[in-house]
Amino acid sequence: MKIGNIDLGDKPVLLAPMEDVTDPSFRYMCKHFGADMMYTEFINADGLIRDAGSSVAKLTIYDYERPIGIQLYGHIIESMVEAARVATEANPDVIDINFGCPVKKIANRGAGSGMMRDVPKMVEMTRRIVEATHLPVTVKTRLGWDDQSKNIVEIAERLQDVGIKAITIHGRTRAQLYTGKADWTLIGEVKSNPRMHIPVIGNGDIDSPIKAKEMFTRYGVDGIMIGRATYGRPWIFAEVKHYLKTGELMKPLSTAEKVEIARLHFERSLQVKGAKTGMLEMRRHFGSYFKGLPHFKDIRLKLLTTLNPDEVYSLLSLIAERYGEYVVDESINPSPWADKQD
Template sequence: MKIGTIELGEQPLFLAPMEDVTDPSFRFICKEFGADMMYTEFISSDGLIRDGHKSVEKLNIYDYERPIGIQIYGHIIESMVEAAKIAEEAGPELVDINFGCPVRKIAGRGAGSGMMRTPDLMVEMTRQIVEAVKLPVTVKTRLGYDDSMKNIVELAERLQDVGIQALTIHGRTRAQMYTGEADWTLIGEVKNNPRIHIPIIGNGDVASPEKAKEMFDRYGVDAIMVGRATYGRPWIFKEIKHYLQTGELMLPPSVPERVEIAKRHLKKSVEIKGDRTGILEMRRHLSSYFKGLPNFKETRMKLVTLNDVEELFAVLNSITERWGDNTDILKELYNSPLNGKS
């Protein structure tokens, strides 16, 4: 599969951009486990053109992440065009437009998936961004705004016609948010439309290797984007690839292996953002690596309250000492919902 001149191989796996989750340190870990394509957290076009610190900071990308796209969102064409130019200057491989975020404060003002209520504006914005930058432009969107407006099949053709070079479709409407089961039927319809020649990336509820294979086989998508299933489980990319290649499921990382992953993640977070911010932003990840461990409440509280790097490393080491030799725990982790077993 290729996006423009970006070669991504056969059946590539994408890491979905997730606000406050997929920062550079998490992307570092996901890349280790085989993510083929990643994106920055989505960036406000207004924040970029006003030189807002939080928005500009998200432009920081690193060689270990490549290929990577910078994702932008907004509801005003002129601001989005200017933001796309700024994003291009940061040196990614592509610029991605977020037409998929369902959060009220975004969609409510017409950005993200709110744009699906105004398809003409959505297409015109995309056209102007494609013309304004030299990099490939891609789009991430949903099936439609609600059940009465599932317009993705028509929109896919129109977006392709104005020059996008790949389309990611999340199998829910904006109204669904993240509830209910993702419906891949329309994703498959877009992919199998004879008029569509750009890559189609499917997204939604891929939480196990078996599910990934099913989506590739049943709907013929060119790639799969994995989002919430990576949270506390970045090794899912390795699990999926192993299953696609061999048809066999891998055992999940043991407790000592998870501890080492958490250490690398913490070290990278502090390296990039400094001790204070690096630790604060790791709290949401640290306890997630160890979901399913019995009698873990006291240790979890330490992981989400300590402010010293060395103390956190000591707590992580204590996890190996206390839970690392229990083979029954590994069986429990293997059969946990985190590994798509129930």
């Protein structure tokens, strides 16, 4: 699969852009386990062109992350075009447009999936962004605004016609938010449309290697994107790739192995964000890495409240010592961060 001149190989597995999740330290872990392409957290176009610190900080990327895309969202065409120019200067491999975020405060003002209520504006914004950058432009979107307007087949054609190089489709409408099951039927229709010649990437509810292979086989997508199932499980990329290659499931990780992964993630977070911020932002990940361990409440509370890095390392050593080879059944322990973008 190619996005422009970027060759991602056969059946690539991509990391979804997720607010407050896909920061550099988490991306480091996902790349470590084989993510073929990743995206930054989504960036507010208005904040970026105002030079707001939080938005500008999200432009930071590292060479080892490549290929990587910067994702932008906004509802004003001129702001999005200018933000695309600013993002291009950060030298990513791709500029991605967020037409998929269903969060009320974003969608109700016409950004994210809210753009699906005004398809002509959606197409014009995309055309202008394609013209504003030399980089490949991609789009992430949904099936439609609601069940009465599942117009993704038409939208995909029109966005392709104005120059995007790939489209990622989440198998829900905006009205669904994250409820119910993702419906991949229309994703398959977009892929099988004879007018489509750009890669079609499927997204939504991929939480196991078996399901990943099923989506490739049943719907013929060029790639898959994983979001929520990566929380506390960045090794899912290795699991999927192993299964696609061999047809066999990887041996589940022991708690001791997860401790070493969490330790590496924690060290990277401290390096990238500094002690205070790195500590605070790791809390959501610690809660996911060790979800499902029995009699874990006291240790969890300490992990989620301490501001002392040395205490975190001690707690991680304690977890490894106490739980060792214990294996959690991840299929029945969904992440507590399931409301984030996917």
